[in-house]
Amino acid sequence: MSSYSITEPSVRQKWIAGILVVGYAILTLIPLIWIIATGFKTPSDAIAYPPKVLFSPSLEGYVNLFTSRTRLAPEDLAALGEPTTWYDRIVRGYDMVITGPSRYGERFMNSVVIGFGSTFLSVFLGTIAAYAFSRFKVPLKDDLLFFILSTRMMPPIAVAIPIFLMYRELGLNDTQLGMILLYTAVNLSLSVWLLKGFIDEIPVEYEEAALIDGYTRFQAFYKVVLPQAATGIASTAIFCLIFAWNEYAFAALLTSGTAQTAPPFIPTIIGAGGKDWPAVAAGATLFLVPIMVFTILLRKHLLRGITFGAVRK
């Protein structure tokens, strides 16, 4: 905005707009800040009323998140001797001892493996399909594209019934491979749709020139189109990853033990006397903060994916 124009808002308007937007932003961020803060509270601080804004931080929530514990009689505790580590000491304060790691680590790793696995597959398949749709005459192109997009709109619960039966037959129920394939299929629609938009914007002349220079189609795709589409591919990958990371319905219905991801697991965390909110909040924090950081760092590239390609550059 270098040149002055009569349609440029006045300084006063900008101030009012700025204050209103910042006000809304702060209001909308309170629940997220509260999740992070609750993770560092002791259970009694977490349920204090009025809610405690200032509190002395504690790592109890995180210790409870990563360990399973058991209560011991005072004489057994005394027989154990002094606690050796800081987390032992926290747990001893509640007359308990650590009996081993909790499930959270495994669930988190499942999320990582399934998230990255399905992202890689859906971006790979999506890129080549989008290239074909963008550059070649594919019969029934519009119908295929619509079909691909509409698969993403399907209600997960409705799709889950036959997939549940099918996976049971194939032995894919509750396996990482099954979840990767499923998330890949769901993400493919978005990735084809978005990437087609990105590849459409690369001038076709570049490839034609490369072809004249003696490149094969494959080489032209590989050496000319791919580097140009890199930003688009990266932001598509972020979207696929976020979807797979956040997905709940399929995970809750199709996994129970070995392949369960974090979203269905976190709500089931309970403590000794009812819901252990600091541990839940700690689990949620570790799970949500990476996405928050991603969003803030990559904000320039995310817009188009959020709006389903409705927005050009």
Next chain:
Amino acid sequence: MMSDPVVHRVAAATPPRLAHRIRGLSDRTIAWLFVAPTIFLLLAVNIFPLIWTIRLSLTNFRTNRPNNEVEFVGIENYRRILTDEDTWTSLQATAHFLIWTILLQVLIGFALAYLINKKFRGNDLWTTLIVLPMMLSPAVVGNFWTFLYQPQIGLFNYFVQFLTGADPASFSMIGEVRLAPWSIVIVDTWMWTPFVMLICLAGLRSIPASLYEAAECDRASKWRQFWTITIPMALPFLMLAVLFRGIENFKMFDLVVQLTGGGPGSTTLLTSIDLKREAFEKWRTGYASAYAVILFVTVFGLASIYVKALNKVKDR
């Protein structure tokens, strides 16, 4: 970046006919090679299950009784669902959720986009911060909202006490029949208003400044400009946002199942949650499949309208 000037010049000098011939025969093969895996995967994970669902919906199959004889019952399942009072109630609960979330999100989202479009300093950072809730896992966040909604200790109830002086222990947003439908509207609005805002922002930014300049020359008031330029030009984008949120909330599951689980009673029993109970708790697979087909067709119909609206916006 591809900035080789020679390549560029050669490209410019190549007659399109020649280029076409060079692309040649094997392109067809490559096209199929590239599209086939995607189509195959989508057939296996989407279309095959869909056809299976349609077949199951015409039977009385129950997953928990695999040894029962499976009978073909025709459209009996459909007839039962479409005359069932409880299903109808569940769809009305969905309607309440849909209407209010869309209304609130469009109003707040458009207002925010309008303000952000005033281009005050640092607006892109604040936009990103506003967008944060919609990037997060609805199930995890929804679960935590039950903590905020706790009577007596919850932050939300404290807020209400702060604003109105009501006793925070006297009401429970997710525990009361009167309030529960609103508790899910509030959380969904909190989470998804940014989406509507982004679409509206894209719409507002697509309006050429020259239109406003012309209106200024004609001495049209700001109010008039808003109604004759801003709203009509942003309308296709608003339609897109409404359709997209409509489809998403029609099949809403994760957020609400974690917040209220459909209760109390069946006040927040949205269709997806109702369907999940039929399919995975009562195990009436045939019946649930018919229910699923009804939802499929509805979403598919809405999706066709959505794609039409999307193409209209993209052509702009």
Next chain:
Amino acid sequence: MSNFINGLLRLRRGPWEMVATILIACGVVMLMQPFAMVLFTYSFLVTLVGTVMFIIVSHFPE
């Protein structure tokens, strides 16, 4: 209006898509309205007809 009817008669895409869109919208409203059970019962049929029609007419010429 006469343009619209003309388009319908000559099997043009635009007006027919409009008809299909209205049918789908009617079906969705009928599905979720709280007023009459009859409308609820026949909503699925209306949506189905609208959706199938949409798929067919999107292949009509512009």
